[in-house]
Structure formats: C-alpha cells, structure tokens
Amino acid sequence: DTAVSQTPKYLVTQMGNDKSIKCEQNLGHDTMYWYKQDSKKFLKIMFSYNNKELIINETVPNRFSPKSPDKAHLNLHINSLELGDSAVYFCASSQTTSQGELFFGEGSRLTVL
Amino acid sequence: SQQGEEDPQALSIQEGENATMNCSYKTSINNLQWYRQNSGRGLVHLILIRSNEREKHSGRLRVTLDTSKKSSSLLITASRAADTASYFCAERAGATNKLIFGTGTLLAVQP
Numbered sequence: 001d002t003a004v005s006q007t008p009k010y011l012v013t014q015m016g017n018d019k020s021i022k023c024e025q026n027l028g029h030d031t032m033y034w035y036k037q038d039s040k041k042f043l044k045i046m047f048s049y050n051n052k053e054l055i056i057n058e059t060v061p062n063r064f065s066p067k068s069p070d071k072a073h074l075n076l077h078i079n080s081l082e083l084g085d086s087a088v089y090f091c092a093s094s095q096t097t098s099q100g101e102l103f104f105g106e107g108s109r110l111t112v113l
Numbered sequence: 114s115q116q117g118e119e120d121p122q123a124l125s126i127q128e129g130e131n132a133t134m135n136c137s138y139k140t141s142i143n144n145l146q147w148y149r150q151n152s153g154r155g156l157v158h159l160i161l162i163r164s165n166e167r168e169k170h171s172g173r174l175r176v177t178l179d180t181s182k183k184s185s186s187l188l189i190t191a192s193r194a195a196d197t198a199s200y201f202c203a204e205r206a207g208a209t210n211k212l213i214f215g216t217g218t219l220l221a222v223q224p
Contacts, residue, residue, distance in 0.1 A: 042116065
C-alpha cells in the first residue's frame with residue numbers, strides 16, 4: 001500500500017490550459033503539503049493544510065488553488081498554465097504540523113509547452 | 114531567500130569510502146532533518162535531530178548539529194553504490210513550523 005500517492009505521475013500540456021494534480025495519504029496524518037521542485041532541484045513549499053484548514057500559503061500566484069476535501073486528500077488545481085510552471089510537484093504529509101518528519105509522494109512532473 | 118545551503122553541491126567517491134555533507138541554515142530551528150532523493154523519486158526521511166541535540170546516529174548515518182554556527186553535517190560511512198542519490202537538509206522553524214529545504218548535495222558512489 002502506497003502511503004502518499006499522487007496522480008498523474010506525468011502531465012504534458014499547452015500554455016493556457018488548466019490542470020489538476022490529486023494526492024491521497026493513507027497514514028492517518030493530519031497535515032498535508034504541496035512542494036514544488038524546479039529544474040535545479042530546489043524544493044519550495046507552496047501550501048500546507050491541517051485537518052482541511054489552510055495554514056501555510058507561500059507567495060504563490062493566484063492561478064494555483066489547493067483544495068482539501070478531507071484530511072486524507074489534498075488536490076492542486078492550476079489555471080492558465082505558464083512555461084515557468086514546469087516542475088515536479090510533490091505532495092507530502094506529516095502526523096501534525098509541528099516537529100515530525102514528512103512522507104512524500106513520488107511526484108508529478110508537469111511540462112508546459 | 115530562506116533556503117539553507119549545502120556543501121558540496123556534488124560529491125563523487127568510491128564504494129567503501131565515507132561521505133560528508135554539510136548544511137548551513139538561516140533561522141532558529143526546532144529541529145533539522147535529512148532526506149534522500151533517488152533520481153526520479155520522492156524524498157525519503159533519513160534522520161531528525163532536535164535543536165537540543167548535538168549528535169545522532171542511525172545505522173551508517175551520523176548527523177551532527179551546531180546551533181551556534183547554524184550548521185549540520187551528515188556522514189555516511191562505508192558507502193555503497195546504492196547510496197547514490199541527492200541528499201537534502203531541512204529546517205523546521207518559525208511559528209508555522211514549516212519545513213524549509215536546503216539546496217541539496219548530489220552524491221555519486223562509484224562501484
């Protein structure tokens with residue numbers, strides 16, 4: 001059983017399109033995250049939710065909208081895709097918001113043409 | 114940028130040798146964590162060291178923390194080809210306890 005699973009693994013799309021990435025965790029964790037890893041492998045946090053409540057919202061364009069229907073799911077919708085959105089997006093979860101380790105999904109590689 | 118820095122950016126060693134990676138961070142941390150990322154995969158947690166700890170071991174891994182210098186190091190002893198990966202430090206800090214990742218070290222272990 002995969003602990004943190006995200007779909008799709010690969011996404012190739014044209015500029016201007018809208019796309020979504022889905023994430024589910026079966027660890028019973030309270031907190032979920034979206035991270036973006038660029039081509040230089042820099043990882044930056046985008047959003048964090050705790051029990052469906054948004055607690056971290058970094059400086060991310062409004063075109064990115066996370067949604068957490070329940071504490072086991074965190075989806076990411078991106079409107080009007082731009083070339084610079086090309087990256088690997090990682091979902092992660094942790095037991096709580098504080099102290100503990102993160103469990104990562106395998107990543108969703110988004111390529112915008 | 115809040116992002117910490119790791120040194121070296123890339124490291125190539127022979128199997129059996131030790132590998133040392135260094136991390137400098139910028140804030141007052143709650144804890145510092147190390148992660149491994151194999152090519153094309155997600156990150157995997159290796160070890161966590163709290164701000165009041167100075168050294169921690171886990172198998173072939175040894176982590177040290179110097180809060181006065183805002184630095185940490187990861188030592189992998191008796192390296193294996195399977196240790197080839199990128200290694201990231203990450204600091205848990207701030208009111209929201211967000212995890213901020215360093216720039217990473219790419220380790221290549223030659224068989």
